[in-house]
Every structure is written in structure tokens, then in C-alpha cells.
Amino acid sequence: xxxETVKLDIPEMVYRRLESTARAMRRSVEDxxxxxxxxxxxxxxxxxxxxxxxxxxxxxxxxxxxxWPIARSKKELWELKRYDELLALNQDGLLSDSEKQxxxxxxxxxxxxxxxxxxxxxxxxxxGHTVPRN
Numbered sequence: 655x656x657x658e659t660v661k662l663d664i665p666e667m668v669y670r671r672l673e674s675t676a677r678a679m680r681r682s683v684e685d686x687x688x689x690x691x692x693x694x695x696x697x698x699x700x701x702x703x704x705x706x707x708x709x710x711x712x713x714x715x716x717x718x719x720x721x722w723p724i725a726r727s728k729k730e731l732w733e734l735k736r737y738d739e740l741l742a743l744n745q746d747g748l749l750s751d752s753e754k755q756x757x758x759x760x761x762x763x764x765x766x767x768x769x770x771x772x773x774x775x776x777x778x779x780x781x782g783h784t785v786p787r788n
Contacts, residue, residue: 679781697780699769710770718783722774724770733760740753
């Protein structure tokens with residue numbers, strides 16, 4: 655197969671992401687760049703709230719074995735029940751100040767959990783794995 659050489663200036667941040675992905679995949683940066691050109695870029699986290707971006711950015715560097723437990727994780731039943739209880743009380747305007755804080759914390763944790771789980775699954779899919787949807 656004939657190959658062409660291309661000189662391409664890319665932003666340092668893009669290169670660092672490709673480099674991190676290459677390390678996690680145990681492949682060369684060139685292999686990752688060619689793969690990205692064929693199938694698109696790895697999933698981004700730029701459009702998520704700023705408070706969660708650093709957490710997702712770290713995941714780009716994780717190897718597949720570290721991403722699988724995140725992608726398969728589930729919330730504890732007691733957390734889901736408590737969240738539902740607090741939402742119902744909130745809807746009825748019956749939350750105490752401490753319950754309002756607890757609801758805010760549970761909401762933030764739920765958002766972080768969902769974003770991490772979705773990002774891990776997206777990274778695994780981008781790396782060529784079949785990830786069941788649950």
C-alpha cells in the first residue's frame with residue numbers, strides 16, 4: 655500500500671490527548687492518529703459542566719482494564735431510594751435545610767456517576783470493544 659507523508663500542526667492539547675490515548679491503548683501516537691482519521695476522534699468531554707471535566711479527562715489515560723469496572727458500575731439501591739425520597743419531599747416543599755444540602759450532593763454525585771459511566775463506555779467503544787447498553 656502506498657503511503658503519503660503529511661506535515662500537520664495540531665494544538666498541543668489535541669496532541670496530549672492522542673498521546674494519552676496511545677499510552678492507554680499501548681499503541682503508537684501514529685497508530686492512534688490513523689485510527690482517529692478512519693473512525694473519528696475519541697469522545698470529548700468539553701461539553702460537560704466544568705466541575706466534571708477534570709474527572710473525565712483523567713479517564714482518557716486509563717487502560718481498558720480500568721475503564722471496564724466504571725462502565726459496568728451501578729448505583730446502590732439505598733442511594734436511589736434516598737434520592738427519590740428527597741425529590742418527593744422537595745416537590746412537596748417539605749425539605750429541611752440539611753435535606754436540601756443532601757439532595758444537592760446526591761444530585762451532583764448522580765451526575766458525576768452517569769458522566770463517568772457513559773464516558774468509560776464511549777472510550778471502550780471507540781477503542782473497538784463491544785459494550786452492552788444497560
